[in-house]
Amino acid sequence: MEKQSILYSYGFDKETKTSKHNIFKNYLSRKSIFKNKEFLLSSFIPDEILHRDKEIMEISSIIAPSLRGYKPNNIFIYGGVGTGKTICIKKVLEQLNEISLQNKSNIKTIYINCKMKRVADTEYRLLAQLLNEVGVLVPDTGLPTDVLYKKFFNEIDKKKQIILIVLDEIDALIRKVGDEFLYNLIRINSELNNTKISVIGITNDLTFTNYLDARIKSSLGEEEIIFHPYNAMQLRDILKQRAKEAFNKNTIKINIINKCAAIAAQEHGDARRALDLLRVAGEIAERENSSEILEKHVNIAEEKIELDTIIETIRSLPKQSQAILYAIINNKSENKISTKEVFSEYKKICLKNNLRVLTQRRVSDLINELDILGIIDTKVISKGRYGRTREISLLITNDILDNAKKILIPIFE
DNA sequence: AGTCCACAGGAAGGGCAGGCGA
DNA sequence: TCGCCTGCCCTTCCTGTGGACT
Numbered sequence: 001m002e003k004q005s006i007l008y009s010y011g012f013d014k015e016t017k018t019s020k021h022n023i024f025k026n027y028l029s030r031k032s033i034f035k036n037k038e039f040l041l042s043s044f045i046p047d048e049i050l051h052r053d054k055e056i057m058e059i060s061s062i063i064a065p066s067l068r069g070y071k072p073n074n075i076f077i078y079g080g081v082g083t084g085k086t087i088c089i090k091k092v093l094e095q096l097n098e099i100s101l102q103n104k105s106n107i108k109t110i111y112i113n114c115k116m117k118r119v120a121d122t123e124y125r126l127l128a129q130l131l132n133e134v135g136v137l138v139p140d141t142g143l144p145t146d147v148l149y150k151k152f153f154n155e156i157d158k159k160k161q162i163i164l165i166v167l168d169e170i171d172a173l174i175r176k177v178g179d180e181f182l183y184n185l186i187r188i189n190s191e192l193n194n195t196k197i198s199v200i201g202i203t204n205d206l207t208f209t210n211y212l213d214a215r216i217k218s219s220l221g222e223e224e225i226i227f228h229p230y231n232a233m234q235l236r237d238i239l240k241q242r243a244k245e246a247f248n249k250n251t252i253k254i255n256i257i258n259k260c261a262a263i264a265a266q267e268h269g270d271a272r273r274a275l276d277l278l279r280v281a282g283e284i285a286e287r288e289n290s291s292e293i294l295e296k297h298v299n300i301a302e303e304k305i306e307l308d309t310i311i312e313t314i315r316s317l318p319k320q321s322q323a324i325l326y327a328i329i330n331n332k333s334e335n336k337i338s339t340k341e342v343f344s345e346y347k348k349i350c351l352k353n354n355l356r357v358l359t360q361r362r363v364s365d366l367i368n369e370l371d372i373l374g375i376i377d378t379k380v381i382s383k384g385r386y387g388r389t390r391e392i393s394l395l396i397t398n399d400i401l402d403n404a405k406k407i408l409i410p411i412f413e
Numbered sequence: 414a415g416t417c418c419a420c421a422g423g424a425a426g427g428g429c430a431g432g433c434g435a
Numbered sequence: 436t437c438g439c440c441t442g443c444c445c446t447t448c449c450t451g452t453g454g455a456c457t
Contacts, residue, residue: 139431139432139433143432143433144433147433338419338420339419339420339421340419340420360420361421361422364420364421364422365422368421368422380420380421382418382419382420383418383419383420384417384418385416385417385418386418386419387417387418387419387420388418388419388420388421389419389420389421390420390421
């Protein structure tokens, strides 16, 4: 889009003379589509969580004994992306904290997202985060892990209490560092005099228990709860509930909500996706100076969300990974390419740009990472007498490819 | 049935930056 | 200051593997 048209699409009037009028005056004089955009954030916790009564009751009945001073069973919560796992557990914790405050029960709840980069994505960082939650500050690095364990257990055992530790996206951490830390957290109950710890693990990978040691599997999986995807009708209810608070009157019709719900329901019943769609469609409508959200805004939003996520991912890749991706993009043939071909193209790019050439082993790992990010697709195939290799192809659409080139060409050409 | 290719991918460890405690 | 610890990125060495070829 040209600079000028971007400006007009943000609602700036063509006739505005910057010298005479404040350029933002026009923007402020228009009535906004949004009443409160916060209601459309997936992190927002509404008073009432729709279509998850059963799951909330299940979780609360398991952790309720903590109010009487008993250690609740450990729980494993499974469910796909956007099925409401996090929001439900946060709601339950919120209510538990409220009632434990009233009853003066000694319950402490700790919520940690294990996927948060540089926050809790290693054993050390997880422990540092746990210590932080109980009021002990430790350096980002430098101490032996067992010292952190000791500090944590000493601190929490100072008074009689029950600690509920919620580890969201626990599969990410276990894949990275193994399951030893879970074993330590669970096992320690027998050594603490005053405090009892319960662990609630949340994951969207149903096969993830395969990575676990049998001891941990049996003790952590004392209770298991599965969150099923929302269907289109349920998503519609959720969107209706949020839209009522998020948008001003007469800015959105039910057909728009239905459309967003239908799109998200097709994509594994993801409520987060549905909310994003609605929010971005609203933003586009507002920029276009439209008084209400139209179907075309939802269509544009759908494309924009996909484009934005992948482009942002590519932009934030380390330079070596960008070079590898550029080598894959540079592949002139229509066919899939092999690791060897990518590696030889990658070497040329490095030499041209004074970039250190990594070994093929390392490049192979970085190719795997690009696969995990969903930018490329790789498949290990055997060519019999001619060995085994990986077939690599791009997963991105031509639109995204053009934008990716705009990022990579200035870096490597 | 055995051989062989060209890798994939696991394991171990090096080097670096950064922090702690003696 | 030094030894020891961490995470992170990387290399080196090695074993494993599927299927075409002999």
